Amino acid sequence: MPGPTASTQTPKVSVVLQAAAASLAAAGVESAQLDAQLLLAAAAGVDRAALLSGSMNLSPETLARFEAMMTRRRAREPVAYILGRREFYSLEFEVDREVLIARPHTETVVEVALEFIAGHPRARVLDIGTGSGAIAVALAANAPQVSVVATDIWPPALALAGRNAASNKVAERIDFVTADVFERLDAGPGLGKFDLVISNPPYIVDDQIALLDPEVRNFEPRVALRGGPEGLDFFRRIAACVRLHLERDGLLVLEVGAGQDGAVAAILTAAGMQPAGVIKDLDGIARVVTARP
Secondary structure (H helix, E strand, C coil), X not given: XXXXXXXXXXXXXXXXXXXXXXXXXXXXXXXXXXXXXXHHHHHHCCCHHHHHCCCCCCCHHHHHHHHHHHHXXXXXXXXXXXXXXXXECCEEEECCCCCCCCCXXXXXXXXXXXXXXXXXXXXXXEEECCCCCHHHHHHHHHCCCCEEEEEECCHHHHHHHHHHHHHXXXXXXXXXXXXXXXXXXXXXXXXXXXXXXXXXXXCECHHHHHHCCHHHHCXXXXXXXXXXXXXXXXXXXXXXXXXXXXXXXXXXXXXXXXXXXXXXXXXXXXXXXXXXXXXXXXCCCEEEEEEEC
């Protein structure tokens, strides 16, 4: 799509969007029309509904901002990174290339956790590999009596997660800790026991990363994707120690990749856990495996 040119006539929103969507489609973007709308709305500083009303003018400054965004999107950078934000569980989260972008199917993890919390309203929760803090913040925002410890191996991710907790007004109930699964990387006391342990760990098979969409393989952090030769490394690490950190009536909730539920359940069984259920996401894919000590 060509950049804006000097003109006394303001281009119509519909014309700009049509050209932008065509250029994104030509670059291989599947959601070309929606992405063009989201980026133009952001460039104009309005919401998508106001943009599509057709009653606004597009200034040269707006068009320049839009073209800069479009250049990034045509290179297949995810919209969430371009905008610097992502909605998850009806909350807004800051995101950047230090963290994985939360997917809609991960909301299934939150729903399963909240169902458990309904019977344990003062639960102490551990979120392993919190990334942007999406799961931890969503739980704290929807369960006002829980306390959460959210861990990650990557300090920049924890800093961003802390900002998300603050912006969603739950920072006082989430402790962010630098840790590698259950191993503390900084000095201090152990993590203790929890009523609920949750994780959306890296689970992509290492040699399949090169086959992922460009948005994922070229932009999202490899440390949040690589699950080892079988995609199961982190499930084994979690299973090996989770019983030491779960209360007797506690629950483990794990997000798994498509087709991994049987293997993950077997890993948990071998580690002495009792698989409690497999829950499908909205696409009908087995997405969450639960287990008890």
